[in-house]
Amino acid sequence: MPETPMSKQSLQPNKTEMWIDAENVSNEGFVHVFHHLDKKSLVNCILACRRFQKLISNDSFWVEHARLNGTTDVLPPLNWRRAVTQKKFDGNDDGQIQVTNLNFDMKRMVFTGHGYSTITPKFESHFENARDQTIRGVLRSDDFLIRGPADGIRMETVEGHPDISKCFAFSYTSGAILVFIDFVSHGIDPWVMDYVRPKIRISQKVSHRNDCSARLSFAVQLNYNETQWIQEIGMRQTNENVDQKRFKSVNKEWEQWSGSEWEDWVLELNGYPSGMRHLTVLNEGKDGLFWAGHYGPKVANIQIQIIMPETPMLKQLAADTEKCREDEAPVAVEEENRFGFGGHRLRLRHGMWAVPPAQFREMEDDEDE
Amino acid sequence: MVRTEKSNKKAKTQKVKLVQNVPVNEHLNRTYILICNDGQQFEADGHTIRHSKVLGLAAKNLEPPENTIQVEKVKGDTMKLVLEWCVNHKDDGPYVSKVGPGLRLPHWDFRWLKEMNNQDLFDLITATNDLQIKQLMDYSCKTVANMAKGKNPEQLRQIFGILTDEEEAELALNEPGPSNA
Numbered sequence: 001m002p003e004t005p006m007s008k009q010s011l012q013p014n015k016t017e018m019w020i021d022a023e024n025v026s027n028e029g030f031v032h033v034f035h036h037l038d039k040k041s042l043v044n045c046i047l048a049c050r051r052f053q054k055l056i057s058n059d060s061f062w063v064e065h066a067r068l069n070g071t072t073d074v075l076p077p078l079n080w081r082r083a084v085t086q087k088k089f090d091g092n093d094d095g096q097i098q099v100t101n102l103n104f105d106m107k108r109m110v111f112t113g114h115g116y117s118t119i120t121p122k123f124e125s126h127f128e129n130a131r132d133q134t135i136r137g138v139l140r141s142d143d144f145l146i147r148g149p150a151d152g153i154r155m156e157t158v159e160g161h162p163d164i165s166k167c168f169a170f171s172y173t174s175g176a177i178l179v180f181i182d183f184v185s186h187g188i189d190p191w192v193m194d195y196v197r198p199k200i201r202i203s204q205k206v207s208h209r210n211d212c213s214a215r216l217s218f219a220v221q222l223n224y225n226e227t228q229w230i231q232e233i234g235m236r237q238t239n240e241n242v243d244q245k246r247f248k249s250v251n252k253e254w255e256q257w258s259g260s261e262w263e264d265w266v267l268e269l270n271g272y273p274s275g276m277r278h279l280t281v282l283n284e285g286k287d288g289l290f291w292a293g294h295y296g297p298k299v300a301n302i303q304i305q306i307i308m309p310e311t312p313m314l315k316q317l318a319a320d321t322e323k324c325r326e327d328e329a330p331v332a333v334e335e336e337n338r339f340g341f342g343g344h345r346l347r348l349r350h351g352m353w354a355v356p357p358a359q360f361r362e363m364e365d366d367e368d369e
Numbered sequence: 370m371v372r373t374e375k376s377n378k379k380a381k382t383q384k385v386k387l388v389q390n391v392p393v394n395e396h397l398n399r400t401y402i403l404i405c406n407d408g409q410q411f412e413a414d415g416h417t418i419r420h421s422k423v424l425g426l427a428a429k430n431l432e433p434p435e436n437t438i439q440v441e442k443v444k445g446d447t448m449k450l451v452l453e454w455c456v457n458h459k460d461d462g463p464y465v466s467k468v469g470p471g472l473r474l475p476h477w478d479f480r481w482l483k484e485m486n487n488q489d490l491f492d493l494i495t496a497t498n499d500l501q502i503k504q505l506m507d508y509s510c511k512t513v514a515n516m517a518k519g520k521n522p523e524q525l526r527q528i529f530g531i532l533t534d535e536e537e538a539e540l541a542l543n544e545p546g547p548s549n550a
Binding site: 016017018019020021022023024025026028029032033034035036037038041044045047048049051052068069 | 466468469472487488491494495498506507510511513514516517518519520521522523524525526527528529530531533
């Protein structure tokens with residue numbers, strides 16, 4: 001006599017009750033529900049079974065998810081998405097560039113909320129938690145490093161400006177705010193940085209106090225490795241004033257009583273070599289009269305935009321003419337300066353260095369005193 | 370304002386347009402017979418079924434006195450639920466679709482969906498997709514999503530009766546097959 005088949009339920013005694021057999025629900029039905037789930041639950045569904053994983057991992061799910069959540073700005077432009085789907089780009093008529101594996105990581109873009117949308121570094125909460133909304137000493141994370149010597153760097157409220165609500169004010173010794181962007185973890189695929197090399201626009205608002213002179217250095221650099229600042233490249237621009245593609249900087253000094261309007265500062269990186277995976281944005285400033293408090297320059301609204309070209313096209317790989325020793329193996333050497341504060345060489349994680357170009361100008365100043 | 374020939378013409382065209390507006394929505398007042406895939410039939414007026422893009426369009430395209438709409442994708446029991454919801458939302462204004470925490474269910478919908486059994490709920494989700502009733506679909510999906518929230522992968526497998534590869538193999542071994550006879 002044949003045995004009665006064991007039911008699915010009896011295999012799992014003392015467990016959660018089955019609501020509905022997934023076999024009786026269409027894929028579409030599940031997908032509709034998935035779009036209403038929060039991130040954590042989506043991850044749990046992906047881990048639950050292969051069927052869910054397949055449904056949630058495909059690109060069209062994430063594009064729709066972004067559309068429903070109103071976050072389509074994280075996605076690359078539509079014509080680029082189409083070009084990738086159809087594997088058709090300009091500039092590759094001879095088929096030299098292999099396009100079969102070129103894809104956008106839609107899931108990562110939508111999931112992280114980054115992708116191709118404007119990147120606005122968020123470290124306000126760290127200032128909010130600090131005493132007097134001021135960061136003294138060094139505060140670092142994967143995404144930023146704030147170095148606040150003297151009276152530290154203070155976050156201030158800006159009244160009456162339509163676009164700016166908070167800004168960061170420097171003190172009487174050079175402080176620094178560094179922002180680190182890891183393109184891949186934001187969802188920008190390596191092939192985009194290698195074959196498309198989109199324009200990167202870094203902008204911010206800058207101001208200073210009318211009653212005190214001030215100086216500010218604003219610099220950006222593209223790197224192979226994370227949070228690596230290359231001394232050689234910075235020095236080359238300082239000394240030789242060459243037009244570099246991986247590195248751009250702007251330095252300004254204001255005199256006392258020269259007004260206090262907010263200025264727009266913009267640096268653009270274009271025509272840079274292939275292989276770039278990280279961006280460092282540096283602001284280094286101090287006041288010019290060595291006054292206690294926060295009479296130095298102010299920065300706000302730091303933004304990074306990845307601007308894809310109008311027409312989907314690929315370019316041949318471009319070699320790096322600015323490459324130097326430090327790209328290969330940054331060396332970790334600790335030096336104490338006369339103030340006992342980590343010196344001109346600031347050690348970051350993994351033994352890499354941040355030597356902002358303005359430091360060299362400061363070194364010259366100190367020698368004069 | 371100087372009345373030129375052109376503006377006179379404009380006024381005339383506008384007048385004609387207004388008169389044309391009245392017949393366009395007339396279908397909302399008529400009654401229709403909905404025939405489901407299992408033969409069950411339901412009567413509903415245009416105003417009730419307007420929430421469904423599919424039914425609304427079908428009704429618009431009917432020339433009176435024709436008034437039957439074949440609903441091949443939905444079975445009778447589910448249609449009953451759909452109509453129950455539609456009647457309750459007969460006089461609603463326009464709906465803006467939302468996902469995420471911003472979506473809040475009205476009280477009646479919340480309780481109605483909560484008390485529904487799971488098979489009906491999932492059938493409803495499929496039906497609202499086929500009939501294109503965005504609002505009810507959002508609400509029913511949200512209800513299921515809330516139930517699934519906070520469940521770890523193991524629990525999700527249990528509530529959906531999904532077997533892991535090992536469990537499936539075990540089940541296959543224990544089932545009577547031709548070789549076991």
